[in-house]
Amino acid sequence: MQDRLTEALKAQDVEYADIRVEDTTNTWVNFRGPDLDTIGSARTVGGIVRALYKGGWGYATFNDLDDLPKRVREACETAKLVGRDTTYFAPAEPVVDVIPARLVKDFRQVPLAEKKATMEAYNRIVLGYHKSIQASSVRYADYFKTVHYANSEGTYIEEEIPDVNMIVAAIARDGDVVQTAFETGGGADGFQSVENFHEKAESAARKAVELLAAPPVAGGKYSVITNQVMTGVFTHEAFGHLSESDFVYENPRMQELMQLGKRFGGDGLNILDDGSRPGGLGTHRYDYEGTTTRKNYLIKDGILVGRLHSRETAAKMGEQITGNSRAVFFQHPPIVRMTNTYIDQGTAKFEDMVKGIELGVYAVNSIGGQTAMEMFTFSAAYGFMIRNGQIAELVRDVVLTGNVFDTLMNIDMIGNDLGWEPHGPGGCGKGGQHPLRVGLGGPHIRIQNCVVGGQQ
Ligand SMILES: [Zn+2]
Incomplete structure (x- = not known):
């Protein structure tokens, strides 16, 4: 990728240009009440070229990596159409660096069925906690994003960005009073960050029920x-x-x-x-x-x-x-x-x-x-x-x-x-x-x- 981006940037003829390419895979599981609401997975690849000329920015976005030099030329042409002034752009030292992800339990290896079962267990805890729990919402999402960045000054950075996140919410009701409470979890270090969340799921449900009896604060x-x-x-x-x-x-x-x-x-x-x-x-x-x-x-x-x-x-x-x-x-x-x-x-x-x-x-x-x-x-x-x-x-x-x-x-x-x-x-x-x-x-x-x- 480094060679590809560096090569494409040779097509630029402005004061500064950069390319950022992102390759993202993600999955999600959402429960609403007793039902599975949505579940799925996706992969997205795309990027953006920026060009700076006489204070004007030109952009070109793309979904496939074919003909990158053409995208660079397009961004440069746009920049030249809008650039009328002086360019202000503070210097930064060129760097070449690769930042790999560090995962304890790689969520990309966890089957979607296991993610669903884990969330279903939390959802059941919330719904079964008390008769005044009327609804629940459990939302899980993860993504693994690789960002490739190169600029016309010689910088190339490749960074892997993993993320796992989750929210477990409980909705309690007593007559006209409706109260919501939630707990969130996750981390950048893997799927284990959303495991063993049973007690927290229960504590969200408990808080929603407790809030039903709590008075509103006096202003x-x-x-x-x-x-x-x-x-x-x-x-x-x-x-x-x-x-x-x-x-x-x-x-x-x-x-x-x-x-x-x-x-x-x-x-x-x-x-x-x-x-x-x-x-x-x-x-x-x-x-x-x-x-x-x-x-x-x-x-x-x-x-x-x-x-x-x-x-x-x-x-x-x-x-x-x-x-x-x-x-x-x-x-x-x-x-x-x-x-x-x-x-x-x-x-x-x-x-x-x-x-x-x-x-x-x-x-x-x-x-x-x-x-x-x-x-x-x-x-x-x-x-x-x-x-x-x-x-x-x-x-x-x-x-x-x-x-x-x-x-x-x-x-x-x-x-x-x-x-x-x-x-x-x-x-x-x-x-x-x-x-x-x-x-x-x-x-x-x-x-x-x-x-x-x-x-x-
Ligand atoms: Zn903000």
Whole structure:
């Protein structure tokens, strides 16, 4: 493949060109209620050529590898039609590297029938747990992707990317009240990552049933503690997306808000994006422009010190490259994306964070949310009240709302217990590219004066 791509790139006559080819095999098994919903397997091969000329990009996608030089010429022609300006493209050292997958139990060797039987067992546990369990959803997916990347500067990278992921969800009902709870599993290291999940399947069912009896949280302003997953979702969604420099570059208001050197939080606040973190959902040795991934500080000791870049945005803004040019599928050109984004751990013990709160809310895990510029709304999977310095009763409908900048300023304790969202399906969406695998993490954090929505 290296020779093929290198040879094809000889057809380019612009300032820069690259080719990315992806060969993906995948399988899936989905149960909905007692029935098998879908099951199957597929293989997809395709790629994209990018060409850069006078600041203009030309693209050509393809499904077969015949006549690659023609695709390269097409992308170059398009680039010449749109290029009118100056090219900004930060330099990166050419590399040649091969990154093989490391699997404990290779899921490509596991028969589809075995995958089905494994998921069916989890599904049966959920449905049989309690009479108030009305429905279930068990979704399994795996893929093995080989990415070949070459550019006109001499870089060639071949990376195998395996992924196994699963979600087991339980839906409980009591009259008008419907509650859902789920557990996710999987990993980049093989099929064993979704085996022996029986207890977790049961715990999803138990949580859904428990939530039926839990009262909705009373709306108001509270001292709030978020667990690792909620901290990670908040960091990625509310802050991380504002650090993607294509967005900043195109948006004057964001440039003003996201000025480097500005204070965003207390001295203990550190927010990072690290594509090189071993085992992360957003981990790669290189991004899709051949840039080595690295640990990038966004906020250091409370001060905004950096943002995420492609080679183009780094050059345009006169900042360092960060290795954040990523794409979801071969049809997509890479754009500026997060990798593994997190608040770094501090020194506070969880008990001490709780101890200081007379009346507060502990928000656990996340079932999604929305952001609009600096405003956010996130729903926790569930929560607990904190009363007189102790974790008290289970509550549901815990929705956190606020302004990200105020909220960062209101963090008064940062836990010593950095953790990451467990492996599961889904990912980040941006510019029509979804779901991109990203890692979300952080420690427990304590936020003062946080608005919690709910019944008044
Ligand atoms: Zn996102």
